[in-house]
Amino acid sequence: MNPPCASTTRHDHSSGDPRPVVSDSCLEGEARDLRQHLGEDSVVKFREPLGPKTTLKVGGAADLYVIPGCLEDLTKTLQWALTSSKEVHFLGRGSNVLVPDEGVRGVVVSLSSQAFLRLEVQDHHLCAGVGVRLKQISEKARQHGLSGLEFLEGIPGCVGGALRMNAGAMGKWTFDALVSMTVMDRSGNLSTLKSEAIETTYRSCPMLSEHIAIEATFEALPASEGQVRAIMDVFATQRRGSQPIGASAGCTFKNPDTCPAGKLIEELGLKGQRHGQAMVSDVHGNFIVNLGGATAAEVLSLIDLIQKRAREERGLELEVEVQILGQ
Ligand SMILES: Cc1cc2nc3c(=O)[nH]c(=O)nc-3n(C[C@H](O)[C@H](O)[C@H](O)COP(=O)(O)OP(=O)(O)OC[C@H]3O[C@@H](n4cnc5c(N)ncnc54)[C@H](O)[C@@H]3O)c2cc1C
Structure with a gap:
């Protein structure tokens, strides 16, 4: 039975995310409850920082973070999440994801144990x-x-x-x-x-x-x-x-049919453009690099700027390749 959390939740109005942010004590209880369903080889954590688990190194924490020790524990985690009405998101090596600053609600699962x-x-x-x-x-x-x-x-x-x-x-x-x-x-x-x-x-x-x-x-x-x-x-x-060595999530945008996104961004004069500590790479225009301490909001505002310029100056809709975890 999952602990009741409804009375201890709040909403993160600053991020515009309408889903409730659950209190630490409630998450701790949920983590304990989920752990009881799983074997000793599985790891369950709450408020686990995700930025360091990604190559871009930005963003907040996962409400719950699980490394199932075996296939059966993955199944049990999914079933627990289903009965608890929690969303489940998967993280690989985090090289094509952007974690929002407000973190990720629900359960983030990493299939990185020996079983996988x-x-x-x-x-x-x-x-x-x-x-x-x-x-x-x-x-x-x-x-x-x-x-x-x-x-x-x-x-x-x-x-x-x-x-x-x-x-x-x-x-x-x-x-x-x-x-x-x-x-x-x-x-x-x-x-x-x-x-x-x-x-x-x-x-x-x-x-x-x-x-x-x-x-x-x-x-x-x-x-x-x-x-x-x-x-x-x-x-x-x-x-x-051809690629920058700094922290990034690889190519930010999918290539449009007409030309590579990196070339387009270079032609728009956006290489080297900075928002805070996030910068359009001066090596490859389709990479946004974290110069150290960037926020997800800074990366997202650069993405918006590039899309706006591509739309206004070239009539092109650039589709984001990077996956925004939890959205
Ligand atoms: C320096 C650099 C260079 C790169 N070069 C390339 C390149 O040449 N070509 C290229 O295609 N990409 C490139 N990338 C992007 C990235 O490495 C690839 O997309 C890679 O395949 C992502 O794998 P990952 O394990 O890091 O996945 P993550 O970034 O962790 O996740 C990516 C997506 O996969 C989902 N996912 C993860 N595991 C599972 C699962 N088991 N089941 C279902 N969904 C799952 C996640 O939820 C997420 O939506 C590069 C990235 C960097 C930082």
């Missing part, structure tokens, strides 16, 4: 849990003389985030290499889908806005380790020369 880190090679297939880092996959493929996954080398996410975002680089997308994906629905039911049965678009796998990615199988082709290493080296060099 399986990485196995069978013939020319790699089977990976959603917590596995993309770099580990390309490295593992290289060690086994398998080519086709080199493009994942420099993308700083994990499998779950790459599937949700259909992450891509160097002309290849995650779903190009995918054979099948196991997903869980919000009631805890598992299913495995073949790649060709899954709808994907540029930087999105829409079904994963509702379902949770659990595991993926990728296909690669035999090659010599040296060949694979050479391709990875070329990709790494290209990346180093």
